[in-house]
Amino acid sequence: MTTQSIAAAGLSRRVFLRGAGTTLLAMTILPSGLVQGRAWAQMPKATKPETFASLVQMSRDCYPHDRIEDKHYATAVEILDEAARGSPDQLTLLEDGMAALNRAAASAHGAPYARVAAEADRVALLKAIEPSPFFQKVRGNLVVGLYNQKDLWPLFGYEGSSFDKGGYLERGFNDIDWLA
Incomplete structure (x- = not known):
């Protein structure tokens, strides 16, 4: 103009x-209030920005979906971050857990976890810490935090609640031809 x-x-x-x-x-x-692209990394957080970004990468490695943008993983990690704002114990769990993962990555690959280039190497690092409370906290949060985002449901073929639509039976989901 x-x-x-x-x-x-x-x-x-x-x-x-x-x-x-x-x-x-x-x-x-x-509309959800989240910033698109990688701008989420600039938003104020309880966790350190590098911890938040590493948690987003960890989330992608735990539940890899090439069609899903990082902003959706960031939405799931924000739930953890929000919990950490209200609980010093949760913040310590996240910061210390990511610091330990970064040390393991640096020892094995010469770089912090999020900068390890090969996905298989990052997954191997995650498998090594799988029993830890840190890993279980992040993984457990992702199940709900990632898959309960309504704008992702169509990518997975989920139509949402069936109750308000009269159930599944009369909507083409009664085609169980494999049952005797």
Whole structure:
């Protein structure tokens, strides 16, 4: 927009820029309140930003779906982060658990966990800590935090609740031809 067209519309430069900034912000923020892309890494957190980013990578490695963007994994990790805001014990579990995972990654691969290039190497690191309370906390959170995001359900073929639609039986789900 040119300066003359802004003036012709009866807007001051300041009002135009404020409106443009608001529009840009609205385009950046999703309806769920999450920022798209990797901008989630800049949002205030209880955990350190590098811990949060590593938890997102860990989430992707635990439940890998190539069609799902990182923002959905970040949504699941935000649940952990929110719990850590209210509980110093939870924050310590996350920070110390990720620090230990980073040390193991650095020892085995010369880089922190999130920077280990090969997915198989990251998965091997996760298998080694699988019995730990840290891993179990993150994994357990992901089951609900990731798969309970309604905008992801169509990717998995889940239509949502059936009760409000009259159940499954009369909607094409009664085709159990493999049962005798």
